[in-house]
Amino acid sequence: MDEDTDKALATHEQELRRGTVVFASLVACRRPQYGYSLLTTLTEAGVPTEANTLYPLLRRLEKQGLLTAVWNTEQARPRKYYTLTDSGAEVAAALHSHWLELDSSITQLWKDGTP
Amino acid sequence: MSALTEIYVDNVTRHLPEDARPDIAAEITATIDDMVDARLGEGTDPTPDRTAAIEREVLEELGDPAVLSREYSNSPQHFIGPNSYPLFVWALRWVLPLVGLLAVLTNVVTTIALSPEAQIGEIIGKTAGNTVIALLTAFAAITIIIGLGDRGMDGGAAEAMRKRQSGTWTVDDLDRRDSHGKQIRAEAGLGLVFIVAFAMAPFIPTSLFYVGHLNGGETFINPDLGFGWLLGYWGFLALLAAVEIVKFTTASARPIVVLIGGIADVAMAVFLTVALLTQPVLHPELTNTPNADVQQIITVIAVWAIVIWDQVSTWRTYRREHHS
Structure with missing residues (x-):
């Protein structure tokens, strides 16, 4: 790939990843997660995310009522745990359905277009 | 928390709403500490130099605190956004010609009325100068009003343009004029x-x-x-x-x-x-x-x-x- 193609790929990958991170965070927060644990969970799951993107995103999802956050001060280091709310769970389930449909559609498109 | 982390966190939170600062500061601090600990590894006794080097590495990975602060604030980083832009263009297209016409007429009439022996050059000069000022003022006023509306109403300045947004547009909205x-x-x-x-x-x-x-x-x-x-x-x-x-x-x-x-x-x-x-x-x-x-x-x-x-x-x- 030449330099221009690389740039175009990077831009499109970023666009693709932007929505994916939201979905992946909701899915991961079905179990309580604090910031750093979520960061490592996503990275290990193959959805590497930058910390400076993830933390503001968690806060936005909390404001939207999709996540609930509770400070746990029982440990040596206080941590803010995020968990999916009921509406967050509905959104995550709906996104999951869309994701599967998209996956199926793209797979079919790919097959149809393959010579 | 080291002095360096404290400064970094302060840089992130200083422009955020006051009530959100302690919460965000505590979360970033905990994250930085977690990231530093993870890199230092367990079972070793890190030297202060190594800890400081890793801390710097973590902070640099988190990036420019101003950028992180903007992400947290989630406020628009533009003056007139895509929602208000159609309204902005519409206002310029209709208001500026009207202002220009009114300025020309007003200046011609007042110059002739106030100077009975007005020369055409004087009329053109005064009219052109004042019209340019009127147009620039109108442009600035439109820009500021719509820009502030874009902020104050979370992009809602374009409320009037809602019918133009996708989803509510129908073929009846087509401009059928020849x-x-x-x-x-x-x-x-x-x-x-x-x-x-x-x-x-x-x-x-x-x-x-x-x-x-x-x-x-x-x-x-x-x-x-x-x-x-x-x-x-x-x-x-x-x-x-x-x-x-x-x-x-x-x-x-x-x-x-x-x-x-x-x-x-x-x-x-x-x-x-x-x-x-x-x-x-x-x-x-x-x-x-x-x-x-x-x-x-x-x-x-x-x-x-x-x-x-x-x-x-x-x-x-x-x-x-x-x-x-």
Whole structure:
């Protein structure tokens, strides 16, 4: 790939990843997660995310009522745990359905277009 | 928390809402500590230098605190966003021409009213200067109002434009007005303005153009010119005005109207040529020079240049309408 193609790929990958991170965070927060644990969970799951993107995103999802956050001060280091709310769970389930449909559609498109 | 982390966190939170600062600061601090601990690994006793180096590495990975702060604030990083932009363009398209027109009219009227012996240069200068200021002020006002609306209402300044947004748009919203018709109407309107100006030409005093000293502020036209010539001149202008009025009201350039307009144009040019070459049409004191004949010939050439340009322009309009 030449330099221009690389740039175009990077831009499109970023666009693709932007929505994916939201979905992946909701899915991961079905179990309580604090910031750093979520960061490592996503990275290990193959959805590497930058910390400076993830933390503001968690806060936005909390404001939207999709996540609930509770400070746990029982440990040596206080941590803010995020968990999916009921509406967050509905959104995550709906996104999951869309994701599967998209996956199926793209797979079919790919097959149809393959010579 | 080290001093470096403290400074970093302070940089992130200083421009955020005050009530959110402690929560965000605690979360970032915990994250930085977690990231540092993870990199130091368990079971080792890190040296202060190594800890400081890793801390720097973590902070640099988190990046510019201003960028992180912007992510947290989630406020728009633009003045007029995509939601308000259509409203902005719409306002500029409608308000600026209106302001320009009002500024021109107001300045012309007030300059003439306040300076009874106003020269045309003075009128043009004052009008142009004040109109530019009025347009810039209107532009700034529109930009500021819509920009603030974009912020204050979370992009809601475009509420009025909601019907234009996708999802609520239907084919009924299509602009069905004929753009060719609009252009013909605009050209006809402009043509009428010129015809009125030409009709007034015999009455315009030379003092209006800084040459009043040449003939004592009389008109540009020879006062001894037979009234029949003036009647003929106005008659042709009336015919041309009628053609433009038909074009304006019907918003079309029908062949018969174009033909009448073209013939009237050429006939008027012939009339003016005869008038200019058989007698002194311009004021004798303006043409009282050895080159008076040359001036008359130049005027005739100018008349025909205008007529040819007008014929070509009319023909192009006609072709455009009948080929679309």
